[in-house]
Amino acid sequence: MNCGSFLFIIGSMWKKILSLFLLVIMTGGCLASAVIQRNGVEEDAGFAVTGEWYVARHNALRPYPETITYTLGKLTGSSNSNMPEGDTYENNAYTRYLKNKLNVQNKDVFETSGNSYNEHVSIAVASGNLPDVFLVDSEEEVKKLADEGLIADLTDAYDDCTSVHVKNIYGSYGDTILEKAKVDGKLYALPETSVDDGPSLLWIRYDWLKKLNLPTPKTVSDVRRIVKEFMEKDPGGNGEGQTTGLVTEPGLYGVSGYSQEYQTDIIFSSFDSYPGHWIYKDGQLVYGSIQPETKKALEYLHEMYQHGTLDNDFLFRDSENITELIESGRCGAFFGPWWSPNYPLMEAISKDSDADWRPYLISTDSDGDTSFASQNPNGRFVVVRKGFAHPEIVMKIVSALFDFMPYGDESTKELESYYSDNVDVTANPLGINVDFKNSLSTCYNHLQGVLSLGEDESDLTVLEGSYYKACQDYLKENNRRQKVNPKNWAVYTSRIVAAHRISDERVREVKSVYFSETKTMRNSWWQLNELEKKAFISIVTGDEPLSYFDEFVREWMSEGGNNITQEVRKANE
Structure with missing residues (x-):
């Protein structure tokens, strides 16, 4: 083969390769305008598979290329959650941090607390007009909403888009805490954790x-x-x-x-x-x-x-x-x-x-x-409306708040004052806390190490560092016998004095072993609770004699309590 023929063949091959490449690009353009199914949700394929979007959806701390605004049923706290004047539940140090870190923004469809919050959720469920993200009180509510097809399966989102640190936090409670958020083996909620509070x-x-x-x-x-x-x-x-x-x-x-x-x-x-x-x-x-x-x-x-x-x-x-x-x-x-x-x-x-x-x-x-x-390790449960295009958003928020933020950088500086000012956790969009089971004693030991034992302040987390500063300020004020700042007093008294009290070696935990709902409980537990409340109040106030307690027990057992006891025992075999 002469040189000219060889170059002709090579040129022809490159033309074919180039043509094939252009075909792929054109096909990709067609695919980008197609609609695909993911977790039962219709999405624009280009939106889902574009590099930046894909990485954001599968990386706990990677920001979205464009701002994602999600509707939220917002749980609020007392006294506006102690936020500084001018801050709101849609615009505060937490939301600004999350906007900067993840490019997400909440739009609250209702803001309320306590029983009123549960009533608003019930109304939203009944009307079929659910916010993208909201809270429910119990694993039974999670199961009910999942069975009715109203909330998203979060299994893949948890696996793909939750940081290792947050997974370790949940792991500190054993398997039970995440199991309570599962239905038929699939994760339908992200549970709040309840750290060891010790005795009153x-x-x-x-x-x-x-x-x-x-x-x-x-x-x-x-x-x-x-x-x-x-x-x-x-x-x-x-x-x-x-x-x-x-x-x-x-x-x-x-x-x-x-x-x-x-x-x-x-x-x-x-x-x-x-x-x-x-x-x-x-x-x-x-x-x-x-x-x-x-x-x-x-x-x-x-x-x-x-x-x-x-x-x-x-x-x-x-x-x-x-x-x-x-x-x-x-x-x-x-x-x-x-x-x-x-x-x-x-x-x-x-x-x-x-x-x-x-x-x-x-x-x-x-x-x-x-x-x-001991208390229920689960608090409330964060759920996502089925059909919302970004169910992973709650995993990203939790990871940003409870993994990156405690060890953060300049982006977390504004939050330090929130910690030292005792701004309530309900100021954050999800309104929950996710922390290790022993986080209270860990924080106490770290603070004591720096305050009393000369350990390095730089080893403290952002949260601990803010507490340390408040404790230092309180001790200075107290030693000078000057009027103390109530915020500094609150940090020192809770994180040092009270935490020391409940870490006493004489504290003994009695294991409470069942927090779920049995079959009979679904129909009878409310009535049994009312029966109990009436009996206790009547005996304490003297409206009924002490002997009424025995009558209450007999009635409690006959009205479903006996069946419930057998069901609870069977569930714990």
């Missing part, structure tokens, strides 16, 4: 104790005696009969564990009673509310009610009303979690800088130990 602490006016020369409390009997002294001797100067007894909400105990304010769980625990919890007793799984120990606890609460040391108006109290009593100086003691300095006490000392609120661990047995029932 007694929060008490230490300045009142000093004024009356009373010793600090160690037992429930001490609490009762101190409250009586507060009421009779009026160290707050409220006037005769104006200082309340120990405040509590009508429910008396925290149904979801100890991260409840204004309850009397510690009093129940002092009788080895754990109402509302499924616990093991003598090798058998039992419901705590119907045990003989609970009868004894109710008898004690009735005695307190008779003598006024349990607030005689507790039937008419709610969280907001009790908070007003605390802030106005009419209440000198309540049981609450370690984070009580953030709410309501920060506002209380803002109004009265002489109010010296301190936490105490109250023992529940003669050995000096403090027992408490």
Whole structure:
């Protein structure tokens, strides 16, 4: 073959290759305008497969090429979640950070809290007009919405678009936490985590104790005696009969564990009673509310009610009303979690800088130990409307908030003031917290290491660093005997003082083992809860004698409780 022929053949081959390449490009153009199916959602193929979009959809922290605006059912917090003036739930440090980091923006279709939030969700479900992202309260609601085809399967999104760190967080709770968000093996929600809060602490006016020369409390009997002294001797100067007894909400105990304010769980625990919890007793799984120990606890609460040391108006109290009593100086003691300095006490000392609120661990047995029932590791569940083109958006947001942000860069600087100012987690769009099971004790140990042991401040996360600064400022203010900043006080008192109290080696956790719903529960649990609430209140107030408890137990068992007990036991075999 001569040289000319060889070059001719080579040239012909390149023409064919070029033609084939152009054909592929043209075909790609056609494909880009086609419609494909992904997870049952119609999408523009070009939108889905273009390089930048594909990477964004499969990488936890890669921003979208264009802003994704998603509609949101927004859960709000008290006092506008403590956000600074001018910030809103659509425009705050969290949303600005997420816009910068991921190029996402929420548009809230409703903003509300508590029972009102659940009502808004129910209305949206009934109307078929769901926001792209919203929260539900329970795994039963997740299953119901999944069965009705209203929420998206998030399995692939979780696998592809959740950071390893966030997956490790969920892993710290074992397999159960994600399993509760699954239906037929598929993930339909992203659960909020509930960190170990430990037992409730007694929060008490230490300045009142000093004024009356009373010793600090160690037992429930001490609490009762101190409250009586507060009421009779009026160290707050409220006037005769104006200082309340120990405040509590009508429910008396925290149904979801100890991260409840204004309850009397510690009093129940002092009788080895754990109402509302499924616990093991003598090798058998039992419901705590119907045990003989609970009868004894109710008898004690009735005695307190008779003598006024349990607030005689507790039937008419709610969280907001009790908070007003605390802030106005009419209440000198309540049981609450370690984070009580953030709410309501920060506002209380803002109004009265002489109010010296301190936490105490109250023992529940003669050995000096403090027992408490473990709580449900799941909080709320984040779900995505089926048909929304970007179900992975919640995974990206959670990864950006709870993986990258704690160790962040300049983009996270604005959030440091949110931490030190105790802005509530409900300020973030999803309104949830995702953290390791032992995150409270870990944070305490890290802060103590820097504050007391000379460890390197640079090893702290952004969140811990903001707490460290607030603690430093508080200690300086306190040492100089100058008026302390309530925000700094709240950080130090919750993250150092209270966290130290519940890390005590005498704290003993009683395992609560069942948080799901059985078949009989679906039809009977609401009525049984109402029956229980009526019985407890009637016994405490004296409307019914103590013997009524036995009648309540018999009725509870006959109205479905016996079947439920057998179902719970079978589920835990």
